[in-house]
Amino acid sequence: MIIGSVNADYEPIILLRISGADAKVHEQTAIVDTGFNGWLSLPPDFIATLKLP
Numbered sequence: 001m002i003i004g005s006v007n008a009d010y011e012p013i014i015l016l017r018i019s020g021a022d023a024k025v026h027e028q029t030a031i032v033d034t035g036f037n038g039w040l041s042l043p044p045d046f047i048a049t050l051k052l053p
Helices: 046-052
Strands: 004-006 012-019 024-029
Touching: 024 046
Parallel strands: none
Antiparallel strands: 004 012, 012 024
């Protein structure tokens, strides 16, 4: 089960925990896209923090 909340703009929000290249777990909030197709997009600065290519 995924637990989240709804923000002031009525958008569904969840907390993601993502492991970076250094095996550290980082947290990022995300808006749930009702048209989710199995792919996840991350902001470039967060990709850099995770040390991912």
